[in-house]
Amino acid sequence: MRAQGRTIGQGRTIEWYARGDISMARTMTAELRFNRDLDFKYGVLQGVAPSVRRIVARNPGPFTFHGTGTYVIGYGRVAVIDPGPALVEHIEALVDGLRGEIITHVLVTHTHRDHSPGCALLRRFTPAPTYGYGPHGSGRPGADDQTVVEEGADFDFRPDITVRDGDVIECDGFRFECVHTPGHTSNHMCYRLREERALFCGDHVMGWSTTIVSPPDGHMGTYIASLERLLDGDDRTFWPTHGAPIPDPKPHVESLIAHRRRRVREVEACLRDGLATIPEMVARLYHDLPVKMHPAAARSVLSTMTLLVEQGDAVREDAASGTDALDARYAPADPDARFRGSG
Numbered sequence: 001m002r003a004q005g006r007t008i009g010q011g012r013t014i015e016w017y018a019r020g021d022i023s024m025a026r027t028m029t030a031e032l033r034f035n036r037d038l039d040f041k042y043g044v045l046q047g048v049a050p051s052v053r054r055i056v057a058r059n060p061g062p063f064t065f066h067g068t069g070t071y072v073i074g075y076g077r078v079a080v081i082d083p084g085p086a087l088v089e090h091i092e093a094l095v096d097g098l099r100g101e102i103i104t105h106v107l108v109t110h111t112h113r114d115h116s117p118g119c120a121l122l123r124r125f126t127p128a129p130t131y132g133y134g135p136h137g138s139g140r141p142g143a144d145d146q147t148v149v150e151e152g153a154d155f156d157f158r159p160d161i162t163v164r165d166g167d168v169i170e171c172d173g174f175r176f177e178c179v180h181t182p183g184h185t186s187n188h189m190c191y192r193l194r195e196e197r198a199l200f201c202g203d204h205v206m207g208w209s210t211t212i213v214s215p216p217d218g219h220m221g222t223y224i225a226s227l228e229r230l231l232d233g234d235d236r237t238f239w240p241t242h243g244a245p246i247p248d249p250k251p252h253v254e255s256l257i258a259h260r261r262r263r264v265r266e267v268e269a270c271l272r273d274g275l276a277t278i279p280e281m282v283a284r285l286y287h288d289l290p291v292k293m294h295p296a297a298a299r300s301v302l303s304t305m306t307l308l309v310e311q312g313d314a315v316r317e318d319a320a321s322g323t324d325a326l327d328a329r330y331a332p333a334d335p336d337a338r339f340r341g342s343g
């Protein structure tokens with residue numbers, strides 16, 4: 001979300017000694033580079049790789065870049081990944097581009113409104129079953145109340161077939177391996193096309209920007225762990241929903257991990273310097289970001305703060321008062337740390 005279209009932290013080496021639920025100690029070079037090129041035309045299903053086609057929905061925005069990229073895999077009997085927002089013209093253009101072909105599977109990476117609502121519209125044209133982890137919030141432990149109002153979430157989507165990590169979805173001549181990658185949402189699923197060593201990674205990893213991790217359904221500790229998981233794969237290309245494909249994805253994933261860890265340390269430094277509220281921290285850490293993006297930045301700082309509280313490195317000072325965590329006051333868990341400053 002930060003530094004859209006800019007290159008930041010080039011060549012900086014990050015030393016990170018991890019504890020708590022961030023379990024690996026690594027040294028890595030943080031070269032976080034973003035790619036804002038995208039070759040596309042709205043409303044047209046275009047071939048982007050030998051067995052991959054993509055059509056971009058006209059829902060551009062600060063979090064969607066040019067819009068949602070709906071992928072079609074195979075020819076003749078095809079799988080669709082993320083039908084996208086509830087935009088009739090987008091679904092009609094997709095169906096139009098697939099004239100004479102049959103949709104056999106509809107895969108959903110997660111339940112944000114720019115990804116899953118198109119399933120209901122697509123149902124008018126095809127009985128193909130939908131696949132996904134589950135309804136919004138279903139990957140979060142103890143969260144079965146759907147009363148939470150969460151901006152951007154699609155609470156209506158229910159996959160016909162629920163899938164779990166490691167499940168294999170057999171299509172016509174190709175297959176997907178499900179890779180559960182909670183963090184952006186708790187039900188986020190990536191789909192690996194083994195034959196092509198391609199990972200359809202939804203919003204988990206993007207090449208044009210970082211990903212929003214917004215509590216309660218977004219969770220920073222889980223997000224970082226889900227990034228680390230991808231380092232074990234042998235994928236040749238990542239295909240995010242928004243923006244261009246990412247070739248040779250591992251260095252990019254490493255730089256994303258380093259970026260998140262750097263943010264954790266920056267928030268810790270804010271606490272040590274006596275900054276107690278999230279708005280104060282946003283003002284310091286995101287001073288170069290347009291003010292209209294500050295609410296989103298606040299969600300991101302909140303997710304980092306939640307991680308620090310969970311790890312026992314920070315405390316909520318007014319936890320008993322029931323204030324929303326976004327308005328709460330925070331302090332280092334070790335009271336002496338506050339007076340040491342961040343150096």
Ligand SMILES: [Zn+2]
Binds near residue numbers: 110112184203
């Ligand atoms: Zn999303």
